[in-house]
Amino acid sequence: xxxxxxxxxxxxxxxxxxxxxxxxxxxxxxxxxxxxxxxxxxxxxxxxxxxxxxxxxxxxxxxxxxxxxxxxxxxxxxxxxxxxxxxxxxxxxxxxxxxxxxxxxxxxxxxxxxxxxxxxxxxxxxxxxxxxxxxxxxxxxxxxxxxxxxxxxxxxxxxxxxxxxxxxxxxxxxxxxxxxxxxxxxxxxxxxxxxxxxxxxxxxxxxxxxxxxxxxxxxxxxxxxxxxxxxxxxxxxxxxxxxxxxxxxxxxxxxxxxxxxxxxxxxxxxxxxxxxxxxxxxxxxxxxxxxxxxxxxxxxxxxxxxxxxxxxxxxxxxxxxxxxxxxxxxxxxxxxxxxxxxxxxxxxxxxxxxxxxxxxxxxxxxxxxxxxxxxxxxxxxxxxxxxxxxxxxxxxxxxxxxxxxxxxxxxxxxxxxxxxxxxxxxxxxxxxxxxxxxxxxxxxxxxxxxxxxxxxxxxxxxxxxxxxxxxxxxxxxxxxx
Numbered sequence: 001x002x003x004x005x006x007x008x009x010x011x012x013x014x015x016x017x018x019x020x021x022x023x024x025x026x027x028x029x030x031x032x033x034x035x036x037x038x039x040x041x042x043x044x045x046x047x048x049x050x051x052x053x054x055x056x057x058x059x060x061x062x063x064x065x066x067x068x069x070x071x072x073x074x075x076x077x078x079x080x081x082x083x084x085x086x087x088x089x090x091x092x093x094x095x096x097x098x099x100x101x102x103x104x105x106x107x108x109x110x111x112x113x114x115x116x117x118x119x120x121x122x123x124x125x126x127x128x129x130x131x132x133x134x135x136x137x138x139x140x141x142x143x144x145x146x147x148x149x150x151x152x153x154x155x156x157x158x159x160x161x162x163x164x165x166x167x168x169x170x171x172x173x174x175x176x177x178x179x180x181x182x183x184x185x186x187x188x189x190x191x192x193x194x195x196x197x198x199x200x201x202x203x204x205x206x207x208x209x210x211x212x213x214x215x216x217x218x219x220x221x222x223x224x225x226x227x228x229x230x231x232x233x234x235x236x237x238x239x240x241x242x243x244x245x246x247x248x249x250x251x252x253x254x255x256x257x258x259x260x261x262x263x264x265x266x267x268x269x270x271x272x273x274x275x276x277x278x279x280x281x282x283x284x285x286x287x288x289x290x291x292x293x294x295x296x297x298x299x300x301x302x303x304x305x306x307x308x309x310x311x312x313x314x315x316x317x318x319x320x321x322x323x324x325x326x327x328x329x330x331x332x333x334x335x336x337x338x339x340x341x342x343x344x345x346x347x348x349x350x351x352x353x354x355x356x357x358x359x360x361x362x363x364x365x366x367x368x369x370x371x372x373x374x375x376x377x378x379x380x381x382x383x384x385x386x387x388x389x390x391x392x393x394x395x396x397x398x399x400x401x402x403x404x405x406x407x408x409x410x411x412x413x414x415x416x417x418x419x420x421x422x423x424x425x426x427x428x429x430x431x432x433x434x435x436x437x438x439x440x441x442x443x444x445x446x447x448x449x450x451x452x453x454x455x456x457x458x459x460x461x462x463x464x465x466x467x468x469x470x471x472x473x474x475x476x477x478x479x480x481x
Contacts, residue, residue, distance in 0.1 A: 022154025028210025042254025043192025074310030
């Protein structure tokens with residue numbers, strides 16, 4: 001029989017690294033990148049993704065500092081409860097839970113549509129149900145089973161990007177695929193910047209969505225082996241790897257394919273592979289995209305169920321969701337998340353109506369709201385740490401450029417949140433339905449925050465009263481596997 005520590009620390013260092021990497025590499029790079037370059041040009045895309053990369057760096061290092069010091073289940077929701085105000089922790093937790101529950105549904109619908117490429121006569125909803133069953137099964141086993149499956153899902157994506165970058169460089173140099181291409185396409189047709197500042201701003205917003213999922217490293221911290229070593233390692237490498245992957249991909253695509261030939265009809269990866277003479281490029285990329293979808297669903301089920309479980313332990317969700325089975329898995333939390341995801345994806349699969357569109361829109365801002373929470377938590381954590389006369393030298397991992405880092409991340413996140421409805425305001429008429437759908441997640445968050453505050457009469461915690469004590473023994477007794 002496994003001992004308590006093995007159950008609680010199921011995620012190994014290699015799992016945590018891949019969870020962090022895999023969370024930020026998905027359909028945003030495989031599907032949306034072509035359309036991104038088409039709208040802003042390769043130069044505009046580089047600026048937008050570079051800026052978002054800097055923001056994500058500050059966020060992930062902020063989360064890394066807190067998670068290394070206090071690797072507790074509930075992550076930034078629990079930090080908000082301890083460092084700022086329980087009502088903020090409550091709102092952030094439920095916000096993050098429903099974000100991933102709805103995202104799982106969206107990914108399952110997308111997975112069913114991808115399968116139509118190989119099985120056009122099979123209804124997509126059947127594949128969606130099969131994929132959801134697989135994801136639930138993996139999460140019901142143990143955290144180690146989740147970590148292992150996510151390791152391989154993420155590995156496929158990462159290997160694909162590496163191969164793409166290598167083949168792209170060889171194609172540009174003319175080693176494969178015909179004559180040397182060089183970088184003439186960067187400046188052709190008025191490039192590398194297209195559409196001016198407005199286009200770059202729109203891509204800036206889209207790039208933010210592409211990087212969502214990087215915060216999973218903080219959610220998984222409570223179940224990682226030796227978090228004081230594994231978390232700093234994961235945090236210190238994720239930024240550079242992701243930035244190289246994204247910026248490298250933009251350079252390769254922008255050099256090989258004129259931006260005027262790009263769009264949403266076909267993956268730019270597929271086009272590059274086809275021009276390099278790789279057979280069955282479309283089938284290969286569809287398989288990789290399917291892997292990305294399953295990875296996102298797998299991570300979403302883990303993150304949402306763990307967040308719900310943590311909130312239940314803190315009295316912010318029904319106690320039933322705090323229960324675990326003999327392996328330490330929060331079965332009830334997984335069941336509720338699965339039920340909500342099922343309702344959402346069945347709505348999208350069987351009825352092309354506004355219900356599903358609104359559900360997805362409601363989760364659109366949730367990731368950015370979570371990032372705002374992370375920045376605020378880190379700012380308050382460090383302020384309280386100093387006020388309580390603790391030594392910065394005692395921190396196992398310190399985020400760089402404090403307080404500038406979390407402030408920059410906070411401002412950029414707020415800009416993204418405010419700018420969500422920008423495209424619906426341009427032109428002579430206002431698309432009110434699109435505008436409301438863009439911001440529907442914000443009032444939902446505020447309702448959670450204000451409702452809990454009124455009911456429980458919570459107040460912002462004074463810096464000298466902030467709970468900075470981490471009781472590892474107590475936390476281990478409450479943790480899940």
